Structures are given as C-alpha cells and as structure tokens.
Amino acid sequence: MTRSILALALVFLCWACCSPASFAANKVSFKGVTPGISTLDDTSRILGKPVSRIIDGDQTIYKYRFGSINFPKKTGKIEHIFIYDQSVKDVNGFRVGSKYSDVKEKLNVNDTGGALFDQGNGILYVFDQEGLVSRIIYGVVAP
Numbered sequence: 001m002t003r004s005i006l007a008l009a010l011v012f013l014c015w016a017c018c019s020p021a022s023f024a025a026n027k028v029s030f031k032g033v034t035p036g037i038s039t040l041d042d043t044s045r046i047l048g049k050p051v052s053r054i055i056d057g058d059q060t061i062y063k064y065r066f067g068s069i070n071f072p073k074k075t076g077k078i079e080h081i082f083i084y085d086q087s088v089k090d091v092n093g094f095r096v097g098s099k100y101s102d103v104k105e106k107l108n109v110n111d112t113g114g115a116l117f118d119q120g121n122g123i124l125y126v127f128d129q130e131g132l133v134s135r136i137i138y139g140v141v142a143p
Contacts, residue, residue, distance in 0.1 A: 028121040035078045035139030081138040100131040
C-alpha cells in the first residue's frame with residue numbers, strides 16, 4: 001500500500017510540475033512562503049537558513065526541521081512544500097498524524113485510496129498504512 005500511496009503522490013506532483021497554470025489556483029502560504037511565488041532568497045529570509053541544501057538535477061531542495069521545500073531551477077520559485085513535522089498545523093487544522101476519516105469528512109472529497117486532495121488550497125494529504133497523515137504537501141494542483 002505504501003508504494004501505491006507514493007505512486008499517487010508522484011502522479012499529482014508530476015502533473016503539477018508540468019502544468020503552466022499550476023500555481024494560479026494556490027491560495028495557501030506556509031509561514032509566509034507561497035508555492036509559485038516565493039523564491040530561494042525569500043525563503044531564506046523568511047524561514048532562515050535551511051538545515052541542508054541539496055542540488056538534485058534541475059531542482060534545489062531546502063531541508064528544514066518541519067520538512068523540505070523544492071525549487072525548480074527554471075523558475076527559482078517554490079514548487080512544493082513537504083511537511084513532516086507533527087507539531088505543524090496546516091491551514092485546514094490538520095497535522096501529520098491526523099486521521100484519514102477526519103480529513104475526508106472536513107474536505108468532503110472522494111476517496112482516492114491513500115491520499116486526499118484539497119483542491120481549493122492545493123494541498124495533498126498522504127496517508128500511511130494505519131490511515132494517518134504521513135505528509136502534507138502544499139503546492140499541488142489537481143488535473
């Protein structure tokens with residue numbers, strides 16, 4: 001099941017990467033940085049120096065205590081914000097560890113079998129085998 005969850009998350013991410021208007025619908029910021037708008041410099045200024053910086057092919061990844069942020073080289077703007085820290089509450093009031101049933105009920109979306117998508121905010125909730133949020137991804141836009 002974990003592989004199917006990861007595959008589903010990758011499908012959403014790949015689609016968002018290829019869509020020219022993928023960030024137009026994003027309304028959500030994380031601690032003052034916004035996918036599709038904030039740059040590497042903005043992110044460093046607002047969130048501080050990352051714990052580590054990785055250059056991986058055509059993207060730069062900033063790792064922070066809460067998760068990571070990736071920036072494609074072609075735009076230099078945040079593409080996705082990955083949240084792994086259980087102490088972080090997102091704009092919908094969820095955290096890593098929130099129950100699938102709670103997220104599904106609040107978002108009122110159809111079951112996707114391992115991930116739920118908040119289309120209005122561009123947030124993907126990925127669940128583990130126990131039905132708990134394992135990561136929250138900002139900056140995802142549905143096809």
